[in-house]
Amino acid sequence: MVVSFIGMASQEVSIKQNVSIILKSDTEMLDDVVVVAYGTAKKSSFTGSATAVSGEKIAKMQVSSVSKALEGAAAGVQVINTSGQPGENAKIRIRGIGSFSASSAPLYVVDGMPYDEESVNALNPADIESMSILKDAASAALYGSRAANGVVMITTKKGMVDKSKVTLDARWGVNTRGVPEYDIMKDQREYVLTAWNTLKNQSTGAEASEELIGSIGYNPFIGVANNAMVSADGVVSSAALRHNDDWADAALHNGMRQEYNLSLQGGNAKTTHFLSLGYLKDEGILRHTDFERISARANINHTVNKFIDINGNLAYARAEKNAGQSQNASLSNYSNAFMFTQQIAPIYPVYAYDENGNRIYDEEGNTVYDFGDGTYSTRMGGFSNQNVAAVLGVNVHLVYELINRKLLPALRLGSLKVRKSTLIDFVERYEGMDLSDLDNIKELQQNMN
Numbered sequence: 001m002v003v004s005f006i007g008m009a010s011q012e013v014s015i016k017q018n019v020s021i022i023l024k025s026d027t028e029m030l031d032d033v034v035v036v037a038y039g040t041a042k043k044s045s046f047t048g049s050a051t052a053v054s055g056e057k058i059a060k061m062q063v064s065s066v067s068k069a070l071e072g073a074a075a076g077v078q079v080i081n082t083s084g085q086p087g088e089n090a091k092i093r094i095r096g097i098g099s100f101s102a103s104s105a106p107l108y109v110v111d112g113m114p115y116d117e118e119s120v121n122a123l124n125p126a127d128i129e130s131m132s133i134l135k136d137a138a139s140a141a142l143y144g145s146r147a148a149n150g151v152v153m154i155t156t157k158k159g160m161v162d163k164s165k166v167t168l169d170a171r172w173g174v175n176t177r178g179v180p181e182y183d184i185m186k187d188q189r190e191y192v193l194t195a196w197n198t199l200k201n202q203s204t205g206a207e208a209s210e211e212l213i214g215s216i217g218y219n220p221f222i223g224v225a226n227n228a229m230v231s232a233d234g235v236v237s238s239a240a241l242r243h244n245d246d247w248a249d250a251a252l253h254n255g256m257r258q259e260y261n262l263s264l265q266g267g268n269a270k271t272t273h274f275l276s277l278g279y280l281k282d283e284g285i286l287r288h289t290d291f292e293r294i295s296a297r298a299n300i301n302h303t304v305n306k307f308i309d310i311n312g313n314l315a316y317a318r319a320e321k322n323a324g325q326s327q328n329a330s331l332s333n334y335s336n337a338f339m340f341t342q343q344i345a346p347i348y349p350v351y352a353y354d355e356n357g358n359r360i361y362d363e364e365g366n367t368v369y370d371f372g373d374g375t376y377s378t379r380m381g382g383f384s385n386q387n388v389a390a391v392l393g394v395n396v397h398l399v400y401e402l403i404n405r406k407l408l409p410a411l412r413l414g415s416l417k418v419r420k421s422t423l424i425d426f427v428e429r430y431e432g433m434d435l436s437d438l439d440n441i442k443e444l445q446q447n448m449n
Contacts, residue, residue, distance in 0.1 A: 004075060049136040051075065055129045055157065062173060062257070064282050064291055065089050065121040066128070066154065074133050086175075086255070086282040087291025087321045089121040094135050094150030106133075106150040107143055111313055114146070120154070122317040124278040124295040126169065126261040129157045156313070157265070158299050159272025165265040175255035175285055181248060181342070188220050188347045189236045196230040205232040217378030220347040222357050242357045245350040247341040250389035255283030255290070267301075274299040286337055288392045293319040340388045343381065350389050352376045 004010040008023035051074035058069045067090040071079040078093040097104045108115040110123065134151040143151060185191055195216050199208035213219060213226035221229060221239040230236050263276040278295040295317040302310045352360040352368040353376065360368045360376075369390035372379035379386075 002072065049076075049134075051077070051133045051135070053131040053133070058125050058128055058131070059169075061125070062171070063125055064280055064293070066123050066125055066131075067092055067117075067121055069125050069128075070131070070133070070152075076135055077133055084284065085289060085291075085321070085323050086284045087293070087319065089118070092117075092152065094133065094152075104149050106152050107147045108152050108154065109143075110154045111156055114143075120152075122293075122295075122319060123154070123156075123315070124261070124276070124280075124293070124297070124317070126263070126278055127156050127276050127295070127297050127315075129155045131155070156297065156299060157263070157274050157276070158301060159267040159274045160265050161267055161269060161272060163266060165263075167261070167263045167265075169259075169261040171257075171259045173257040175257055175283060177252075177285060184342050186246070186346045188241055191345055191347055192216070192220065192229055193234070193236050196234065196236075200234070205234060208232075215380065216345070216347065217372075217380055218347055222355070240357065242353050243349040243351070247344055247346075247350060247389065250350045251287060251337050251341050251392060252285055253287055255285055257282045269303075271300065271302045273301075286392055287389075288322060290322050291319065292321075293317060337388045337392070340383075340386070344379070344383050345381070348372060348377055348379050348383070350387065 001015050002010055002012050003021050003023065005023055011021060011023060013019060013021060053070065053073045057073065061069055063069045063071075064087050067079065068081070070077055070092060071081075071090065076095050078096070080091040080093065082088070082091065092106055093104055094106050105117050108117065108120040110120060132153040132155075134147070134153065141147075185194070192212070196208050196212050199211050199215060202208075203211070209230055209232055210227050212229055219226050219229060220242050221237050222242055224237045224239045228237060259278075259280045259282075261276065261278045263274065265272075265274050267273055274297070276295075276297045278293070280293045280295075281290065282292075283290040296315070298312070298314045300312045304310060349370045352370045354360055362368055369387045370376045371385050371387050371390070372383055373385055
């Protein structure tokens with residue numbers, strides 16, 4: 001836990017039942033420069049409530065958005081993460097929620113220009129010189145009602161007089177689970193025997209063997225009758241298994257994170273410049289979830305005379321986010337892949353297999369997934385028509401709406417099937433289309449035919 005106060009040096013202490021903390025004076029912090037609406041001020045002479053976050057501190061963080069750079073950096077500032085999706089923006093709340101009906105988001109000001117919440121997160125954190133969070137009414141007075149929830153003032157990096165500096169920053173990392181997987185049953189024979197013992201406790205061994213297939217819904221053995229998976233005296237079949245799929249491995253992995261930033265600073269007494277180019281690729285723990293961003297910035301300042309300064313600030317950002325599902329997905333069972341992969345029994349396959357244990361492919365050579373619809377297996381525990389590995393990388397809400405409207409002819413989802421090529425083509429061209437618009441639906445049908 002980090003304890004801080006204005007004018008005092010921060011202390012990091014361990015959380016115990018009883019903690020006694022004595023803060024020491026920090027004169028250097030009082031000399032920090034805070035960017036405010038009307039310019040800059042030293043903390044020692046500033047009477048409002050504000051917190052400054054330096055660019056050096058931001059540079060040490062492994063974050064993909066500006067909003068997450070404020071996490072734990074300022075007192076009275078709440079950073080709310082609603083999703084673990086790579087590139088997902090956090091919500092900033094300064095001193096709590098200010099309104100029940102209106103927005104509680106603060107006003108973002110970048111180099112003197114107001115930004116909305118989505119646009120500010122397109123900034124590359126490596127281009128930020130400093131951030132100031134203005135928390136009280138006096139600090140935000142010049143911005144009017146827009147600043148009712150506080151102000152986040154962002155100052156980007158600028159050129160240096162009579163100095164030239166080239167910086168190249170390259171970072172690599174791995175996104176992995178912070179909490180290890182629970183010790184769960186992954187042995188198929190052990191699971192079959194456990195299910196048989198459950199039935200035997202309610203009847204006899206022979207009856208349990210007969211009823212076993214009706215209970216678990218799937219025979220994982222090759223060439224073994226449904227009533228012979230476990231003998232009447234409790235011996236599990238030693239026949240070969242139909243598959244060896246691992247749900248956790250199919251849906252989860254260690255995602256790679258790579259970031260590169262190149263910047264050039266320089267200038268003279270008349271003109272200064274700052275040029276930067278950045279690239280970020282951040283893969284999530286769920287397969288097929290990632291965030292990719294390319295950014296560029298040019299900041300040029302020219303002094304005409306002592307009365308006139310000309311500033312030019314040009315920025316470019318292109319980001320692409322691949323999410324495993326729509327955030328508004330109607331099929332909420334897919335919202336927690338960790339829970340799904342731990343609760344589904346190991347006997348149920350990820351992919352579809354024939355009676356001989358050979359994996360099944362469609363006419364285009366693509367892997368066919370097993371959705372537990374009765375064609376390849378019937379699952380217990382409420383997992384029918386669900387396959388978390390298959391829907392990763394697919395907008396579940398979009399597919400659900402398309403199938404309901406009978407617009408896609410062939411994806412296998414339960415008892416329905418949609419050609420993969422058709423789905424990919426549609427998602428690339430029509431994702432985000434308002435399906436409630438009849439004209440859009442007609443256009444869609446014409447292109448699909």
